Amino acid sequence: MSSLPTILLQARHLSKSFGGIRAVEDVLIDIPRGSITGLIGPNGAGKTTFFNLLVKFLPPDRGSVLFDGRPVHHLPPHGIARLGMMRTFQVPRVLSRLSVLENMLLAAPNQRGEQFWAVWFWGRGIRQQEREMTDKAMTLLESVGLERMATEYAGALSGGQRKLLEMARGLMNDPKLMMLDEPAAGVNPALIEQICGYIGEWNRRGITFLIIEHNMDVIMSLCDRVWVLAEGRNLVDGTPAEIQSHPQVIEAYLGSE
Numbered sequence: 001m002s003s004l005p006t007i008l009l010q011a012r013h014l015s016k017s018f019g020g021i022r023a024v025e026d027v028l029i030d031i032p033r034g035s036i037t038g039l040i041g042p043n044g045a046g047k048t049t050f051f052n053l054l055v056k057f058l059p060p061d062r063g064s065v066l067f068d069g070r071p072v073h074h075l076p077p078h079g080i081a082r083l084g085m086m087r088t089f090q091v092p093r094v095l096s097r098l099s100v101l102e103n104m105l106l107a108a109p110n111q112r113g114e115q116f117w118a119v120w121f122w123g124r125g126i127r128q129q130e131r132e133m134t135d136k137a138m139t140l141l142e143s144v145g146l147e148r149m150a151t152e153y154a155g156a157l158s159g160g161q162r163k164l165l166e167m168a169r170g171l172m173n174d175p176k177l178m179m180l181d182e183p184a185a186g187v188n189p190a191l192i193e194q195i196c197g198y199i200g201e202w203n204r205r206g207i208t209f210l211i212i213e214h215n216m217d218v219i220m221s222l223c224d225r226v227w228v229l230a231e232g233r234n235l236v237d238g239t240p241a242e243i244q245s246h247p248q249v250i251e252a253y254l255g256s257e
C-alpha cells in the first residue's frame, strides 16, 4: 500500500501583480500524480507567470503550493527543483556555445566535485560520478533522438530540438513533475508528433506533466484534464472534450482575437 498523496501538486490563491496589472489573481490548480494536465488560455492570461510562481522563479504576492504533500511556497527555487519540480521555458534556454552534451551535464544534480577538498579526497569518485552522469545524459539524449547531436553546439539545433534538449536536461534531475511551457509552439508538425510521443512515454514511466499549450490537438491527444485561465483567473476546468466545446472558453478565445 502506498501512502503517497494522489494530488501531486496543489496550488491555492496564487496571486501576482506587476504594477497595476493583475497577471495572476487567486488561481488554484490540482495536479493528480501520474497525470498529464493541461493549462490553456488566451495570450496574456497569466499562464507563464503562474509557472514562474509555482517554481519560485518569481515570488508570489500570496498563495500556497503543496507539492507531494508538503508546503513549498517558502522554499527557494533550487529547493523546489531538488524536491522534483522542473520547468521548461516558452523560449528554450540552452547555452548555444556549449555542446548539447555539455548542456545536459550542467543540469546534473551535484555533486561532490563542487568542493575543492572533495576533489582532493574523492578524485576517483568524481571521475566515476562524471562517467555515470555522461551515461545518463547520453541515454536521455537517445530517448529524444538527439544522441547524434551530442557533440554539436546547442546553437546548431532547430527550435524544436532545443525544446527537446531543454526537456531532456530537466529529466537529468529525475523530476516528479515536468512543467512544459508551449512545447509545440514554433515546432514543425512532424516534430510535434514526436514530442507528444516522448511526453507520453515519460508519463508512462511515472513522470507527471503540466503543459501550457495553444495547439489543441496536442492538448486533446495528451491531457487527462485541462485548466483554463483568462485574464489572470481560473475560468473553468474539465476533460479536453468538455473544454473544447465550453461556451466560456470559446468566448474567452474569441474575445482575445
Ligand SMILES: Nc1ncnc2c1ncn2[C@@H]1O[C@H](COP(=O)(O)OP(=O)(O)O)[C@@H](O)[C@H]1O
Pocket: 018, 021, 022, 023, 041, 042, 043, 044, 045, 046, 047, 048, 049, 050
Ligand atoms: N515581468 C513582467 N513584468 C510586467 N508585466 C508582466 C511580466 N510578466 C508578465 N507580465 C504581464 O502579465 C500578464 C500575463 O502574462 P503571461 O503570464 O506571460 O501570460 P501568458 O503566458 O498566458 O501569455 C500580461 O499582461 C503580461 O504583459
Ligand SMILES: [Mg+2]
Pocket: 047, 048, 049, 090
Ligand atoms: Mg506564456
